[in-house]
Amino acid sequence: MRDRQAADGGSADAGPGAFNALGGEPSAYLRQHAGNPVHWRPFGDEAFGFAAARDVPVFLSIGYAACHWCHVMAHESFEDAETAEYLNSHFVAVKVDREERPDVDAVYMAVTQALSGEGGWPMSVFLLPDGRAFHAGTYFPPRPMPGRPSFIQVLEAVHDAWLKRRDAVEQNAARLAKGLAASQSAAAVRLDGAPQPVDAALLAEAVGVLAGSEDQVCGGFGAAPKFPPPAVLEFLIRHAAVASDTADAARDMAGRTLAAMSRSALFDQLGGGFARYSVTRDWSVPHFEKMLYDNAQLLRVYVHWVRLGGTAEYPAAEAADVAARTAGWLLAALGLEDEPENAELPGTKRPDTEPPGGGIPGGRGAGAAALASSLDADTVVDGVHLEGASYLWTPDELTALLGPADGAAVAGFMLAHTRGPVPAEGAPLHPGRALNSAENALWQRAHPVLLEARSRRPQPARDEKVVAVWNGLAVAALAEAAAVLEEPGLLAAAERIAAYLERVHWQPASVGAAGTLVRVSHRGAARGIGGLLEDYAFCADGLLALYAVSGHARWYRLAEDILAAACERFGAAGTLTDTVGESAQVSNAQGQGTALEPFDNATPSGAAAFAGSLLSYSALSGSVRHRELAGNIFAVLPPLASRVPRVAGWLLATAQAALAGPVEAAVVGPDTPERAALHRELLLSPSPGLVIALQDDATGTGDGAEAAVPLLRGRQPAPDGTPRVFLCRGMVCDLPVGSAAGVRQRLAEMAGSGL
Secondary structure: OHHHHHHHOOOOOOOOOOOOOOOOOOOHHHHHOOOOOOOOEEOOHHHHHHHHHHOOOEEEEEEOOOOHHHHHHHHHHHOOHHHHHHHHHHOEEEEEEOOOOHHHHHHHHHHHHHHHOOOOOOEEEEEOOOOOEEEEEOOOOOOOEOOEOOHHHHHHHHHHHHHHOHHHHHHHHHHHHHHHHHHHHHOOOEOOOOOOOOOHHHHHHHHHHHHHHEOOOOOOEOOOOEOOOHHHHHHHHHHHOOOOOOHHHHHHHHHHHHHHHHOOOOEOOOOOOEOOEEOOOOOOOEEOOEEHHHHHHHHHHHHHHHHHOEOOOOEHHHHHHHHHHHHHHHHHHHEEOOOOOOOOEOOEEOOOOOOOOOOOOOOOOOOOOEEOOEEOOEEEEOOEEEEOHHHEEOHHHHHHHHOHHHHHHHHHHHOOOOOOOOOOOOEEOOOOOOOOHHHHHHHHHHHHHHHHHHHOOOOOOEEOOEEHHHHHHHHHHHHHHHHHHOOHHHHHHHHHHHHHHHHHHEEOOEOOEOOEEEEEEEOOEEEEEEOOHHHHHHHHHHHHHHHHHHOOHHHHHHHHHHHHHHHHHHHOOOEOOOOOOOOHHHHHHOOOOOOOOOOOOOOOOHHHHHHHHHHHHHHHHOOHHHHHHHHHHHHHHHHHHHHOHHHOHHHHHHHHHHHHOOEEEEEEOOOOHHHHHHHHHHHOOOOOOOEEEEOEOOOOEOOOOOOOOHHHOOOOOOOOOOOEEEEEEOOEEOOOEOOHHHHHHHHHHHHHOOO
């Protein structure tokens, strides 16, 4: 007890959590641990300085609010008084929300994978007081398991090494940091070299490699656990839109995966929205957390499948329903008002009932100003964390609600694909196939009854932090869904979210300094580190997509400012980076190297996202420099496309757009039904990377020399004043087209001539 008192400068008689410094943190994940007897500190100089003063290692625990196994380890170890006593006596314990600090998560994830051969959350890393790592793992149980020591055994072994083999600990830390620096150097992207042209054969090769890893029976790629692959699907859909020897294969692969996911337990058949992943090959047992970033990406992909036209096996109409329900779920379940209701704790909220799901919401969420990060995998029932408890059903429950005949029938087709007998706690509803007409009619009757019953159950907690990159993804998805599904409410939602990002997250340029995008906000206030490359890139991408649909030039101008700031912030030294040294400890851990992750993860890599935004902006602005910067990033594509295309989906999709030109469309003329028809024809085109500039009547920045968007400059309506479209490639335009049919024909001709 004396060590504990001396180490933390307080009374040993103080109650549990007295020295826990997380109570004032707005992060939902950090606040989940504010009552632990572990003396947690947030990541920062104070915590590492404290470790140096005590001459003890740092125990770094990284997770996120919706993480099931994070809850498990917290209950088993971090809430245990004896374990906490040992941890407090011999370490400084630091908690990190990986969603707030992806820079911290990325470097220590690389260490964990190098040391243990696995990665995931909770992540458990042991550091020197300067931030360099020397030992790491993921989840450690309270008691030894085959192949995995207990958490207390790990703590004791690390403490023993610290006291008796310090030189070896230091050497291991130095070796790891050097290795990370070398790997980052190998992945460097120079921004001052010759741009890399896109090779069409490379994209076809990537399709072939993907076909070799496709699960043609259950959809998706690889074996269990199986994650939704939205970036890869985006590439396949774009590739399928262009006539080639591999187009049909790309279309079929995309359709099989989209169908399998939407008919499975991964998709919430009652409330809408997709879970994080499936622990089974056939998507029948989801990991129940629902993330904004997954659903925003998948919404966009399903919308693009509708735009492509679908297949007989997976019709566009079925995909449109999934997209509409996903959009409805995003706004109803994750929508945050400008003035959020008082929460139990800042940054977290546990709804009493489930928001209504399905369709486009007209009630809760309809006025959302921004989108929260996630819903938890667990539901707390009588004080106990139960994974997926809100979503599980038994045949008896279905019978009680629907009656014997209908209940048995619904159980027959919605629980038939459960692996083995339905367990006592229930299973998620899913057909695992397309419903026939009779089943669909019954399901339409049963759906509202079951959804209402589920809304009365305890609900998973919501992490209410707003992350810039994920809201940028949502802006693009909602705007494009509004256009394709003809739902103007979704466009209004996208504009509100964009306005929130501008008002709360964006700090405009001042004299001598570029603007800054802050990554995270809580309850309408930005805080924490500046945005990473992915934040800038996908906010710009979302704004450009929003401009294409709305025609409001303010979004183009904001995207332009954000991209200018990104170029200065992440490419000033001539080498592209994901971060700009927000933490000395992170810099030490990676051997003072600069970090760039070329691989997609749960979201596309920042480099790939940046290339896409640069390419779209160059098409609208005519900037050769921005297109060259995108070409510099394409230099990392050849080895990824030929070996590991599953982690390069977004860069492949962007390369497909670059190969298309991309096609540029300028829509000018008065705001009439005829112009709306021209605009809609463009919005429904699957042409890869098609960029659209629309005259902005609301602000007077339309056609002519003063247009805010250079693609519109010098473009005039027809001599009789009627609207028309200029279709261009490389800012070189053909004769203008004045009819929707003409636009459709000309786009097809451009595709046949090299698209």
